Amino acid sequence: MLAVKISEVSKIYGEKKVVDGVSFEVNTGEIFALIGPNGAGKTTTIRMMMDIIKPDGGDILIMGQHLGEGSKNCIGYLPEERGLYRKLRIMDTIVYMASLKGAAVETAVSRAEALLKKFGLYEHRYKKIEELSKGMGQLIQFVVTVAHDPGLIILDEPFAGLDPVNTRLLKDTIKDLRGEGKAIILSTHRMNEVQEMCDRLFMINKGQRVLYGALNDIRRQFRSNSVIVESESPLPALAGVTGIESKNHSSILKLGDAATPQSVLAQLVAAQVPVERFEVALPSLDDIFVQVVKKS
Numbered sequence: 302m303l304a305v306k307i308s309e310v311s312k313i314y315g316e317k318k319v320v321d322g323v324s325f326e327v328n329t330g331e332i333f334a335l336i337g338p339n340g341a342g343k344t345t346t347i348r349m350m351m352d353i354i355k356p357d358g359g360d361i362l363i364m365g366q367h368l369g370e371g372s373k374n375c376i377g378y379l380p381e382e383r384g385l386y387r388k389l390r391i392m393d394t395i396v397y398m399a400s401l402k403g404a405a406v407e408t409a410v411s412r413a414e415a416l417l418k419k420f421g422l423y424e425h426r427y428k429k430i431e432e433l434s435k436g437m438g439q440l441i442q443f444v445v446t447v448a449h450d451p452g453l454i455i456l457d458e459p460f461a462g463l464d465p466v467n468t469r470l471l472k473d474t475i476k477d478l479r480g481e482g483k484a485i486i487l488s489t490h491r492m493n494e495v496q497e498m499c500d501r502l503f504m505i506n507k508g509q510r511v512l513y514g515a516l517n518d519i520r521r522q523f524r525s526n527s528v529i530v531e532s533e534s535p536l537p538a539l540a541g542v543t544g545i546e547s548k549n550h551s552s553i554l555k556l557g558d559a560a561t562p563q564s565v566l567a568q569l570v571a572a573q574v575p576v577e578r579f580e581v582a583l584p585s586l587d588d589i590f591v592q593v594v595k596k597s
């Protein structure tokens with residue numbers, strides 16, 4: 302089932318089309334990245350999905366519904382600018398915010414308790430928000446985002462400010478939510494997070510779609526003709542290899558037009574080189590991002 306269907310959506314501010322006829326779909330049970338350089342139109346797109354601002358053209362469906370109160374309640378949104386009522390107690394905040402989104406108190410409490418336990422914050426549940434550290438407050442805001450059991454979860458830079466342990470906990474929790482069939486949209490500038498977490502991505506630049514599809518397909522699409530070889534033995538001269546970059550026992554071999562990964566592997570096997578790793582080199586998403594922005 303589609304969690305989001307955006308068709309030919311535009312937004313104009315003054316003379317400028319900040320979102321220019323973009324279309325994409327997000328499936329349930331996937332983590333979907335929304336990426337793009339500063340000012341590309343990501344937040345504007347998210348705000349239109351949340352019905353905070355109206356599009357000037359196009360159509361948006363959330364969980365099969367046109368925008369309205371119903372669609373809003375299907376969404377959990379963690380904005381980049383965090384903000385909770387600092388004087389309120391944690392559990393009261395979570396239950397109050399979930400009730401605004403139409404959730405029953407019992408649902409909100411049981412989901413909140415499970416997550417607070419997971420994050421090691423259960424014992425703090427009756428404290429005031431102001432008594433927590435910044436990172437703890439951020440985890441509470443995540444609990445607030447998902448306590449009403451939304452089908453679509455939109456997360457804007459969710460890991461900013463978290464230590465490595467809490468980052469790992471939150472990543473695992475997000476993956477668990479995907480396992481439960483939730484659709485998750487991750488908007489971030491950290492390409493390593495996208496590479497690690499996301500199934501598919503949409504990249505916007507100057508209001509327009511520049512990349513869209515499965516992460517691995519996109520990486521394959523941008524690959525240069527190179528392979529990575531790990532071996533403790535020195536590599537022999539290999540026909541078709543036009544350049545080698547080596548570090549420790551790992552080498553990146555650039556292949557000429559006539560060579561293929563298979564022809565290189567066959568030569569290594571014939572020369573009885575003990576190979577520990579052999580793989581076709583794919584560019585990092587970071588490299589692809591920079592390449593796409595430069596080109597456009």
Ligand SMILES: Nc1ncnc2c1ncn2[C@@H]1O[C@H](COP(=O)(O)OP(=O)(O)OP(=O)(O)O)[C@@H](O)[C@H]1O
Pocket residue numbers: 314319337338339340341342343344345346
């Ligand atoms: N309320 C507004 N009035 C006029 N222009 C706006 C408004 N909101 C956003 N813009 C412009 O729309 C463009 C897209 O902004 P948007 O906030 O969607 O970008 P973004 O991709 O989220 O960027 P960032 O990564 O920096 O957060 C920018 O040029 C911005 O200046």
